[in-house]
Amino acid sequence: MSLSDLLTMRNELLLTFLAMILLTIDLNLNHAKKSWMIPISIGLFLVVTLVGFIPQADQTLFGGMYHTNGLIQLMKNILNIGAFIILLQSASWLKTPANANKISEYFFLLVTTLIGMNFMISSGDFLMLYLGLELATIPIAALAAFTHFNTKSSEAGIKLLLSSALSSGILLYGISMIYGTCGSIYFDAIGAAYANVPLQVLAFIFFFTGMAFKISLVPFHLWTADVYEGAPINVTSYLSVISKGAAAFILIIVMFTVFKTLAPLYKNMIYLIAVLTMTVGNLFAMRQKNMKRFLAFSSIAQAGFILLGILGTNKMGMTSVVYFVLVYIFSNLGAFGVVSAISAKTGKEYMDDYDGLYLTNPKLSLLMMLSMFSLAGIPPVAGFFGKMFLFTSAASGGYYWLVFIAVLNATISLYYYLLVVKAMFINKNEQPIAFFHSDGYTKVGLMLCALGIFVLGFWSQVYEFINGLTFGI
Amino acid sequence: MNILTLFVVIPVLTVAGILFTKDLKQSRLVSAIGMTAQLILSAILVYLYVTERQAGNMAPMLFTFDALWFPALNIHYAVGVDGISVAMIALTGVVVFAGIFASWKMEFLSREFFISLILLATGVFGFFISLDLFTMFLFYEIAVIPMYLLIGIWGSGPKEYSAMKLTLMLMGGSALLMVGILGIYFYSVPTGGQLTFNVLEIAKHKIPIEMQRFLFPFTFVGFGILGALFPFHTWSPDGHASAPTAVSMLHAGVLMKLGGYGAFRVAIFLMPEAAHEQAWIFIILTSISVVYGAFGAIFQKDLKYINAYSSVSHCGLVLFAVLMMNQTAFTGAVIQMISHGLMTALFFALIGMIYGRTHTRMINEMGGLMKVIPFLGVVYVIAGLASLGLPGFSGFVAEMTVFFGAYEHVDLFHRVATIVAVSSIVITAVYILRVVGTLLMGPITDKHFLHLEDANWYERLSTITLVIGITFIGMAPLWLSDMIHFSLAPIIAKLATIQLPGM
Numbered sequence: 001m002s003l004s005d006l007l008t009m010r011n012e013l014l015l016t017f018l019a020m021i022l023l024t025i026d027l028n029l030n031h032a033k034k035s036w037m038i039p040i041s042i043g044l045f046l047v048v049t050l051v052g053f054i055p056q057a058d059q060t061l062f063g064g065m066y067h068t069n070g071l072i073q074l075m076k077n078i079l080n081i082g083a084f085i086i087l088l089q090s091a092s093w094l095k096t097p098a099n100a101n102k103i104s105e106y107f108f109l110l111v112t113t114l115i116g117m118n119f120m121i122s123s124g125d126f127l128m129l130y131l132g133l134e135l136a137t138i139p140i141a142a143l144a145a146f147t148h149f150n151t152k153s154s155e156a157g158i159k160l161l162l163s164s165a166l167s168s169g170i171l172l173y174g175i176s177m178i179y180g181t182c183g184s185i186y187f188d189a190i191g192a193a194y195a196n197v198p199l200q201v202l203a204f205i206f207f208f209t210g211m212a213f214k215i216s217l218v219p220f221h222l223w224t225a226d227v228y229e230g231a232p233i234n235v236t237s238y239l240s241v242i243s244k245g246a247a248a249f250i251l252i253i254v255m256f257t258v259f260k261t262l263a264p265l266y267k268n269m270i271y272l273i274a275v276l277t278m279t280v281g282n283l284f285a286m287r288q289k290n291m292k293r294f295l296a297f298s299s300i301a302q303a304g305f306i307l308l309g310i311l312g313t314n315k316m317g318m319t320s321v322v323y324f325v326l327v328y329i330f331s332n333l334g335a336f337g338v339v340s341a342i343s344a345k346t347g348k349e350y351m352d353d354y355d356g357l358y359l360t361n362p363k364l365s366l367l368m369m370l371s372m373f374s375l376a377g378i379p380p381v382a383g384f385f386g387k388m389f390l391f392t393s394a395a396s397g398g399y400y401w402l403v404f405i406a407v408l409n410a411t412i413s414l415y416y417y418l419l420v421v422k423a424m425f426i427n428k429n430e431q432p433i434a435f436f437h438s439d440g441y442t443k444v445g446l447m448l449c450a451l452g453i454f455v456l457g458f459w460s461q462v463y464e465f466i467n468g469l470t471f472g473i
Numbered sequence: 474m475n476i477l478t479l480f481v482v483i484p485v486l487t488v489a490g491i492l493f494t495k496d497l498k499q500s501r502l503v504s505a506i507g508m509t510a511q512l513i514l515s516a517i518l519v520y521l522y523v524t525e526r527q528a529g530n531m532a533p534m535l536f537t538f539d540a541l542w543f544p545a546l547n548i549h550y551a552v553g554v555d556g557i558s559v560a561m562i563a564l565t566g567v568v569v570f571a572g573i574f575a576s577w578k579m580e581f582l583s584r585e586f587f588i589s590l591i592l593l594a595t596g597v598f599g600f601f602i603s604l605d606l607f608t609m610f611l612f613y614e615i616a617v618i619p620m621y622l623l624i625g626i627w628g629s630g631p632k633e634y635s636a637m638k639l640t641l642m643l644m645g646g647s648a649l650l651m652v653g654i655l656g657i658y659f660y661s662v663p664t665g666g667q668l669t670f671n672v673l674e675i676a677k678h679k680i681p682i683e684m685q686r687f688l689f690p691f692t693f694v695g696f697g698i699l700g701a702l703f704p705f706h707t708w709s710p711d712g713h714a715s716a717p718t719a720v721s722m723l724h725a726g727v728l729m730k731l732g733g734y735g736a737f738r739v740a741i742f743l744m745p746e747a748a749h750e751q752a753w754i755f756i757i758l759t760s761i762s763v764v765y766g767a768f769g770a771i772f773q774k775d776l777k778y779i780n781a782y783s784s785v786s787h788c789g790l791v792l793f794a795v796l797m798m799n800q801t802a803f804t805g806a807v808i809q810m811i812s813h814g815l816m817t818a819l820f821f822a823l824i825g826m827i828y829g830r831t832h833t834r835m836i837n838e839m840g841g842l843m844k845v846i847p848f849l850g851v852v853y854v855i856a857g858l859a860s861l862g863l864p865g866f867s868g869f870v871a872e873m874t875v876f877f878g879a880y881e882h883v884d885l886f887h888r889v890a891t892i893v894a895v896s897s898i899v900i901t902a903v904y905i906l907r908v909v910g911t912l913l914m915g916p917i918t919d920k921h922f923l924h925l926e927d928a929n930w931y932e933r934l935s936t937i938t939l940v941i942g943i944t945f946i947g948m949a950p951l952w953l954s955d956m957i958h959f960s961l962a963p964i965i966a967k968l969a970t971i972q973l974p975g976m
Binding site: 373378379380389395396403404407408422426467 | 542543544545546548607611612614615618621622625626632633637640641644645647648649651652655656658659687691
């Protein structure tokens with residue numbers, strides 16, 4: 001293996017390098033200068049993100065365990081952009097005195113999980129996939145318990161750790177059966193050997209269950225709300241956007257390559273899970289008053305929509321899933337960014353606290369409204385296009401009733417998204433959240449989200465670019 | 474730039490202009506300039522359209538412009554107009570113009586109000602110029618969502634409830650519509666061809682009859698909800714009653730027409746076979762709409778509720794006419810849309826102005842207003858008479874044409890439905906005359922009313938614009954029906970090709 005071969009793994013290597021540098025710098029900073037870590041980390045991470053956009057040839061390493069191509073690179077870039085925005089949004093929270101000693105830990109853990117996700121997406125066999133998955137999950141448990149003096153946060157960490165351990169077990173069991181029946185763990189070899197044998201179907205179901213835990217599909221979603229509520233807001237947004245997006249990416253790749261022969265069989269299952277996920281997520285989200293829990297349940301419902309694209313099992317389906325995740329990152333981070341900015345300044349996290357926000361903080365309210373509309377799929381913002389294309393791909397498979405159920409669910413979700421809009425714009429409040437200035441990082445982070453929400457929809461080249469890289473069964 | 478694209482660009486520029494304004498005076502000035510430009514543009518469009526047709530241009534759609542937007546899905550930004558859309562655009566131009574002047578004194582969050590109002594108008598204009606189902610749907614939703622804020626923030630009464638109900642029901646309608654549109658897309662061409670959202674392209678082929686049977690109800694009901702189809706009309710009275718004046722005007726005047734126009738342009742035009750098979754179900758429902766709306770109006774005491782229920786009745790008549798599927802009825806449907814749009818906008822404007830003076834909308838709390846505010850009183854009588862179909866006003870032309878068209882069907886079912894629908898005219902007369910009698914005539918019931926001021930200049934401008942429209946159509950209906958007539962040729966030709974069993 002030559003050096004240039006190694007450079008194929010530039011994303012992973014750079015991130016590893018970044019993690020090491022951050023630790024080294026942190027050692028050499030005295031206590032008063034710890035906050036320097038924030039600009040240093042964000043700056044270096046921006047470099048890594050930008051490097052990802054340099055074109056790269058398709059390549060395979062380690063005898064097929066690791067491979068990369070345009071699509072995979074695109075997925076990594078999408079995750080990087082999302083992580084970058086989250087880092088920006090975390091700044092004002094990290095500056096609070098309680099976190100003074102833990103700034104570099106936050107960045108280190110977050111970068112580590114991203115390394116895992118990158119390996120996971122690039123994996124060419126189940127071993128690499130599993131390693132990546134674990135590397136992506138365990139540091140998040142530490143992040144969820146970041147404010148460990150807070151009982152809820154510790155609880156979130158333990159809950160995440162236990163439930164992901166369980167799901168990993170199930171996943172591994174599935175992989176072992178796949179190996180047992182196919183004699184290989186390589187995606188290509190398995191894809192060719194897979195047939196409609198009961199044990200192989202069972203293996204698939206175990207694998208899917210393991211992944212469903214990560215994406216929090218119903219009925220494997222119960223850990224989500226507590227973890228999301230307990231974890232610090234920025235970790236929650238990381239979990240609900242980046243973590244979920246990465247799992248959705250690898251799931252659709254595996255479903256479209258390894259298990260493509262099972263497609264006629266798994267479609268029925270996904271149909272059912274999609275309906276359940278959308279509906280249950282929505283019904284729970286309606287009743288939430290805590291903004292974090294609210295966004296948690298709404299993100300469960302959003303995951304259900306992603307399944308519509310998988311159900312399309314064609315090129316259009318994969319394009320719409322990747323596109324949707326991209327749009328979803330911007331929309332959801334817009335919402336989380338506002339919640340995080342308000343929480344960092346005032347500590348308020350409940351929907352009632354947002355009453356009358358527009359009169360005091362119009363810009364934050366407008367961005368929140370745009371994000372809500374984008375999440376609900378209202379034009380002209382990008383969310384509309386994301387949802388519309390998912391529905392189109394489901395309809396291309398002839399699933400008109402599913403489309404109908406999905407759009408009805410989008411309407412139900414509009415109800416609770418409008419509740420937030422109502423709080424900010426319509427409700428009266430004696431003591432609204434006073435006007436405050438956000439710091440520069442938050443502003444940049446929120447502006448990136450606003451830009452994404454506005455531009456991605458109308459800018460059809462984005463969709464076309466993704467469409468040039470994807471594939472169908 | 475294509476003249477039709479200007480219809481979207483001008484409102485967007487106006488919105489951008491309002492963003493830089495500071496207070497009510499500036500924002501209403503910018504809005505007024507923008508919407509006056511829009512009204513002038515509509516007039517120019519009508520003129521250009523008529524000259525073009527007289528010059529012998531026989532293309533089904535004029536001023537077309539087509540740009541590929543999403544190549545992978547063959548989504549275009551495609552615009553073009555025929556006589557029907559030109560008429561609807563002119564209607565929208567007039568109503569929006571009148572609406573801006575009717576909200577001249579909107580003190581609370583005035584910038585935001587005008588921005589939302591004009592965004593709504595952008596959606597409506599965009600909808601009427603679109604030839605591509607995707608952009609049509611996009612504009613449809615853009616037109617619906619500002620309603621939530623407009624009613625929720627500036628409304629009255631149970632505004633939060635009404636706003637939520639209206640938004641969710643209309644979005645539920647778009648759920649149905651989405652299924653219909655996607656289904657049409659995937660069967661837009663015979664197997665193997667390039668799928669398209671373009672209405673004209675799709676109309677060249679016949680969608681398989683089994684799919685039509687499945688998709689037609691989705692599409693028709695989806696649009697029908699916006700057109701207040703019974704039993705999905707319940708958003709309408711609450712929404713209209715709670716909305717601020719200009720929003721009621723725009724919503725009842727224009728937005729509800731999106732339903733009728735869409736049902737005609739998409740549901741009937743693209744799926745005539747299924748439309749013909751299933752028409753009887755919807756004829757029953759729309760007949761109920763027509764009569765139920767009229768009866769509903771009788772029992773109301775709130776002026777806005779009366780007018781909202783009367784809108785259900787009149788918009789029901791539009792859908793009723795569309796379902797009759799012949800030349801006369803289609804013409805009647807379009808004239809009824811225009812006529813009702815102007816009439817109901819006038820009503821809501823007047824109600825807003827009266828409410829602004831008397832601070833009540835209950836008819837039994839008012840009386841003798843004609844003596845103190847004669848201008849508004851007279852205009853109210855004009856609107857009322859037009860609404861009950863007095864010859865000389867647009868309502869008469871519209872209803873006569875609709876009922877003539879309906880009566881062309883000779884079978885018992887259509888006859889009964891027509892007679893039921895015709896009976897609504899009598900009921901309309903009851904509630905209109907009753908309101909005019911109690912509200913305007915008789916002694917002045919409240920001594921506070923003695924010092925009311927009559928209409929200001931902007932109120933006069935707003936109402937007179939609409940009155941001119943109503944009388945113009947009433948006096949010179951042939952001009953409008955000629956314009957529509959030609960544009961109905963493609964759909965009539967398409968209807969002629971299908972087998973009509975049992976007729």
